[in-house]
Amino acid sequence: MRTPLRPRGGRRRRPHGRRGTALRAVLATLVAVTALVLGSSVLLGVDVRLAPLLAFLPAFAAIFGTVAQTVLAAVWATAAVSTAYSYLSDRSGVTSLVAAGFCAVLGGLSVEACRRRIHREEELGRLRSTAAALQRQILRPLPLLTDRLLVGGLYDPVESDILVGGDIYEVVASPYGSRVLIGDVQGKGLAAIGTGFAVLGAFREAAYREPTLTAVVDALEDAVVRHNTYALGEGEQERFVTALVLGVDGATSCQAVNCGHITPHLLDGDGARTVPLGEPGVPLGLERLAAVPRTVAWFDFPRDSALLLCTDGVTEARDRHGSFYPLTERLARWAGRSVPEVTEALRDDLDSYTAGVHRDDIAVLLVRRTAAA
Structure with missing residues (x-):
């Protein structure tokens, strides 16, 4: 009986159920962080000065998540900051537009960074699999x-x-x-x-x-x-x-x-x-x-x-x-x-x-x- 060779570290296709669970987890995280930031602003009486922190949500998603999750975080952050400046602040509409534009630009950069990260990981995965397959053919x-x-x-x-x-x-x-x-x-x-x-x-x-x-x-x-x-x-x-x-x-x-x-x-x-x-x-x-x-x-x-x-x-x-x-x-x-x-x-x-x-x-x-x- 041949000893099975069990490769490690290969990329596996995730079942649809797990994708749905991951999406719900991302949404729950976005809602929780947004509520924490905007709620702190209201409780501390600091207007919406903490709202721009939401602009960094896509950057964190780009490090750990998929492109779709990063896009979702970018859209959510832009919408949340725009809403905060429009309805929770007495500042002018120009300030709201500038904040929304900043979030959109940072979100776009985060999506591109996520795409490049995943592409690099896929390249490394293919190279690892090729090297492991070559090694198994030699032995x-x-x-x-x-x-x-x-x-x-x-x-x-x-x-x-x-x-x-x-x-x-x-x-x-x-x-x-x-x-x-x-x-x-x-x-x-x-x-x-x-x-x-x-x-x-x-x-x-x-x-x-x-x-x-x-x-x-x-x-x-x-x-x-x-x-x-x-x-x-x-x-x-x-x-x-x-x-x-x-x-x-x-x-x-x-x-x-x-x-x-x-x-x-x-x-x-x-x-x-x-x-x-x-x-x-x-x-x-x-x-x-x-x-x-x-x-x-x-x-x-x-x-x-x-x-x-x-x-x-x-x-x-x-x-x-x-x-x-x-x-x-x-x-x-x-x-x-x-x-x-x-x-x-x-x-x-x-x-x-x-x-x-x-x-x-x-x-x-x-x-x-x-x-x-």
Whole structure:
């Protein structure tokens, strides 16, 4: 069963019932503010000096509302100010006309500002959706299956004003065992997706060709360096990629090369715990700055256990008090469950913990050995 990809932040068509409710809410607000301003003028005995404040109602509507709501606020404010000067004031008709003209001009500017804001939001929405769709085409849907591994999990890109991020993952069956990659590209947007695509292409080729895991990582390093060289030539910035590469063969142990990524978690009958991989290496693209070369770490990966790999969208998720998500503690509750059950439990728990507000892309891989292996 494919893990559903749930885009966030897309524009949704509002039902007619909600539009009617919103219109009634706007009308109620306009009536309440008008009554408050004009009533205060009468009670304070200050003639209608507070009435011009109504001219700013369209400006507030332009910030938060639709064009139709802003037009309504502009017409209402102009009518209210004209009425106030005509019937509640002893001033001349010229003063009433000037006040009404000021309201009309400010209302027209507010309507245009609202139109431009909505147009800009729609442009950003289309760009976000395009980038997210491109990212989903680059990444294969989960779960993924090889002759040795079943890899489930979830991938949930956050479509925000800074666009989607560069979380990547891949699983390749090779003559040397199954290779697994999870990574996170520095930055956001299409440029980050381009860097991620370069890493994925290099991994899909090198994972099948190279006999050692360090050679696979060297190929990824070269791909990022080449991509950065091209990016600099195009006037873009260099980017690095944190990555974790695993190699699983017929043995009960597992190989890992950590390039500055989050340490994996092992789930078994004893609960959940982080896997000791030693000091992580530098991210991909920064090997020239490292004092020592990257090395392979070995750890036990029994057949009745599972490995959880993730990006910082999980570990840096926060609740409304700013506390980080307690991943290890929560995983201990689900150690004995199947891949789909752990995936769904983690998704629901993250949504509950953050109240549905995710600030970064979420990528999670849950790796188990297949029955055939």
